[in-house]
Amino acid sequence: MDEMIGVSSVKLFVRETAGKTLLFVHGFPLDHTMWKFQIDALGREYRIIAPDLRGLGASDAPEPYTCYSMDAYAADLRDLLDELRVDRVVLIGLSMGGYISFAFRRLFPERIRAMVLVDTRAEPDSPEGIEGRMKAIESVKAEGPKSLVEGMLPKLFAPSSLNEKPEVVQDVRAMIERQSPVGVMGALWAMAHRPDSRPDLPSIDVPTLVVVGEEDSLTPPSMAKEMADSIPGARLAVIPHAGHMSPMESAAEFNEVLLEFLRSVP
16 A cells, blocks of 8 residues: 655655564665565565655655754654554664664664664764765755766665666666655755764664675675674674665565564564
């Protein structure tokens, strides 16, 4: 079922199926369609909620872009669960979706049954990273989201995916290019100002799976291992032949790892 649901001051687009509830949180600057292989594979066994975050996909894009934050995204998701009358979820976030997952866990820990942190990190941006985000905001302001494409695609995918999976690369290219400029600038602003989540890792007390692409250059396996080692009882899964977009690049392998974890969650 697809619908628009009002939360706080915005309406979010959400795709929903039936079963035990999984909440998928997409990355930057993407939308819920990046999870299409998971929705197709898991939708009969689990209830999947896959929203477009504020400013992205078919959801509202409030202005100004400086009103965006990880806490605002997390509050939207809490309000969405309230509207859908969902108590607890397995929270699954990729990249920026992982940053939002950390915020959601800080603010609403009672709503989380388990966590899956995909190709993400707990560290905040470095000063150089913040400067890069600000420059990207100016580029999007002048030329739109398409200005980010050529610089992002080589970082998002493993070299083999760029060469051998053009349809997946094209899907992500199209996803980026169709986003709202305000929403993309808001996400950049929110990422640049996000807090350091490393101090929170040892207090995560729900089953947690950390997943990373073997060839992820943005959040490499060494970083994922360090994060998993800091979370009590967390599992680490490395997806072969995948970069930062492991759920799309190696969907079958990703789904197998995810299903094994989900079936172990009480």
